[in-house]
Amino acid sequence: MIGYILRRFGAAVLVLFAISVLVFLIFFATPGVDPAARIAGKNADPATLEQVRASFGFDQPLPVQYLMMMKHLFVSHDLTSFVNRGTLVIPQIMDAVPVTLSLVVGAAVIWMVLGVAMGTLAGAMRGTLVDPLVMLLGVFGVSLPVYWLGEVVNLVTQKELHDSVFSWVPPLGYVPLSQSPGQWALHLLLPWLTLALLYAGIYARLLRGELIQALNEDYVRTARAKGLSERRILIRHALRCSLIPIVSLFGLDFGALVGGAALLTEVVFGLPGVGKLTYQALQNLDLPVIMGTVLYAAFFVVLANAVVDVLYARLDPRVRRA
């Protein structure tokens, strides 16, 4: 098991290296893309261009440029924005990370609890009215786009009913956990629910399908023939096996969301997270910031995947030998 974990994380490091090279090449070496021209602005004269090139190091060979970039990113932490010169990239990302993590971790807890509960209920009560009702609720969650739902939630809680029912809802924004845990949770409650609803629907549907399949497996029949109670068969045998694909999906979703896929939720609820930072950097093509956030996102996706694979091996003994 330890060997497996080491191997898995070794592979993750290799993947991260490959991603960093790829991202670097896409942003700095794609034919036709001249970062110097972008920094110098429109209609810059050749002399200015040359000067920019020299001062940013674009006249060096590509491997050297790559190493310099990585040195700025990971060793000296002094990579600066191209757009707002002097603004450091790393602190910007570091400020945004706790916001995104708070949002995604909270939402993940809610959607996992909700999704597993709904999926299990629907799967176990198949053939009764409960199943289609729960699944209808799931479809409802899946089909509401986050940006629309978020706006509606804001409209209702911040404007229409803010003076009556929802007077307890704080204004949009973020309060750090270290400052006031109560306010932190209160500010994030609606974003959590909004983000979790979509995923809870997806997970419930997926789990229901897995569970129904598992309940038809031979090993469940064996468990019945053993004289176990229906409850034990459902939870210890069928659900335990159905959770395996759920966990792998969860890793992917969690990594992607922390990496910036929670962008829409962050923008709608005014949360200054990584998604919002990326969004701003994309709008003015601030290459170092984009590079930083993309690498950061890749880091989380790869890390989450590695963690999931290890978890997967805990859950499914068949994987350990592979």
Add this chain to the structure above:
Amino acid sequence: MPDQPILEVDDLRVSFRTGRGRFTAVDGLSFSVRPGEVLGVVGESGSGKSVSMLGVLGLIRTPNAEISGKVVFRGRDLLALKDREMRAVRGREIAMIFQDPMTALTPVYTVGWQIAEQIRAHERISKREARDRAVRLLDEVGIPAPGKRVDSYPHEFSGGMRQRVVIAMALSCNPGLLIADEPTTALDVTTQAQILDLMRRLRTDHGSAIVMITHDMGVVSEIADEVLVMYGGRAVERGVRRDVFHAPRHPYTWGLLDSVPRVGGPRVRRLPTIPGTPGASGGGCPFADRCTHRHAACEEVPSLTGGSGHLDACWLPEEGRERIRRGDRSGPEASPARQSARAADEER
């Protein structure tokens, strides 16, 4: 052998509501098993043998099923038991093993855990003791290094070894009756022989009666004391093994015996088959559509009758069945299944 049967099934009927009306899978099946006896239930796919046994154990779970009749096990009618009481019977007094050992075990738990789970479902003993018993059981069914293998996962075993594990699990609470649903069908031939050997040995050691469901006449000839031939959800022939193999009375049994390839004697170009597939017949004898001896009387369902413990459900005259059988199948007189039956007899 004590004569009081351990299991007595009387007029068992299992039917399912389907989109095209009611389908009767088991139609008035009656049989009994005495303690320590091996009953071989034979028939091709769809003859109702598995469904009837699942019905006995209350494992038919679709709400579309309707089960009636009487299943008396050690003096109690199982069909009348509550869910909770039935659970105490399943796994402890009646154990069942299934056809495909590759999928019969939950993949995420060690085999020792799964055996201990069954023991602890029925007996108040500690985890430690249950595990020790699992090791002993694994040893008993011939798993090498059971102390180590008890912590292995199902995927770390071969098919034959997994079936041994399943058998060990079934025997963990010393059941009075073991229902084996084609336990050797998914295994290769040499493994089949080992598993049959094992079951024979365990029957002597544990004294469990066995109901062996199979479509393989060879398996029946190896292990059964008593044979029940099923067709279309009904018993068509029943008797002690020697009688059924040496003097089969029902045309369906003839067909089953003739379709077993022979080892010695002249090689036939084509193995005889029973024409057609099992299906519902309109009211009369269920086998009538496929029977070469069909006549007017077959419009009515024959009942299971006969003397001296060898019963059959056929309208052909009592006397001279063997002549009728040879009249249309001119094969050599000793069929291979009978040879193997004879060989098995001589072994004893």
